[in-house]
Amino acid sequence: MEITSPHLLATAKLLLAALLGGLIGFERETHGQSAGFRTTLLVSLGACLMMMLSVHLQDMFAHLSSDSSVRLDPGRIASYAIASMGFLGGGAILKGKGSVRGLTTAAGLWLVTGVGLCVGAGLYLPALVTTGISLVVLYNFGRFKHFLPRHEFTLLTVTCCCDNKPLKQIKDILAEHEHVQILFTNFHQNLVSRQTTYSLRLSTRHNTPWGKIVSRLQELSGVEEVAWTEAEVP
Incomplete structure (x- = not known):
C-alpha cells in the first residue's frame, strides 16, 4: 500500500x-x-x-445528499x-x-x-x-x-491499666497544642482486666508534633499503650 x-x-x-x-x-x-x-x-x-x-x-459520507436518512454528528x-x-x-x-x-x-x-x-x-x-x-x-x-495549613482527622487511643483514669491529664496535654481539637471521646473498660481505653477523635494539622505528644502521654501513670490512626472525616 x-x-x-x-x-x-x-x-x-x-x-x-x-x-x-x-x-x-x-x-x-x-x-x-x-x-x-x-x-x-x-x-x-x-x-x-x-x-x-x-x-x-x-x-x-460527504457524497450523500440531504435526502439521505444518514445523519452524522x-x-x-x-x-x-x-x-x-x-x-x-x-x-x-x-x-x-x-x-x-x-x-x-x-x-x-x-x-x-x-x-x-x-x-x-x-x-x-x-x-x-x-x-x-x-x-x-x-x-x-x-x-x-x-506550606498550606490543612486539617487532618486523627483517632488517638490511650490504654491504661488498673483503675487509673487519666482522661483529664490527656486532655490537658492535647490542650497545650492550639491546633489540636478534641471532637469526641469514646470510653471502654474491661471489667476483668480493669483496663481502660480512651479513643479521642481529633482535628489536627499536618505539622502536629506527635512525637512530643506521645512522649508526654507515656509519662502519665498507668499508661500502657498509645496509638494514633487516620480517622473518618466528620
Whole structure:
C-alpha cells in the first residue's frame, strides 16, 4: 500500500498523542500510582484515534445528499470518549478513612483524553501548551502543599491499666497544642482486666508534633499503650 501524506499525518498524530500522554503519565508513575505511564499513554492514544475517526466520518459520507436518512454528528464519538473516562477515573480514586486519594491521577486521565482529542482534531498548539502547563503543575506545585495549613482527622487511643483514669491529664496535654481539637471521646473498660481505653477523635494539622505528644502521654501513670490512626472525616 502506498504511503500518502494523509497516512503520514495520521501516524504523526498518533505518535504525538502517545508522547504527550506518556509525559504526563511518567510523573504519575514516579509517584507510585497504578495509572501511570502506560495507562495515560494508551488513554491519550485511544482518544486521538477516536477523534480522528470522528473527523473522518464527515469525509466518509460527504457524497450523500440531504435526502439521505444518514445523519452524522462528528462530535458524538468525542463526547462519549470524555464520558467514558468517568469509569476509568473512578477506578483510580481510593477513599480512605479520612482522605480521598487518586483524584490527581483521575484528573490526569481526563486531561490526557482531552489532549488526545486535540491532537486528533489537529489542534497541536493547545495540546502542547496544555501538556506543558500540566507537567509544571504536577512536578512543582505538589511541594507547596506542605506550606498550606490543612486539617487532618486523627483517632488517638490511650490504654491504661488498673483503675487509673487519666482522661483529664490527656486532655490537658492535647490542650497545650492550639491546633489540636478534641471532637469526641469514646470510653471502654474491661471489667476483668480493669483496663481502660480512651479513643479521642481529633482535628489536627499536618505539622502536629506527635512525637512530643506521645512522649508526654507515656509519662502519665498507668499508661500502657498509645496509638494514633487516620480517622473518618466528620
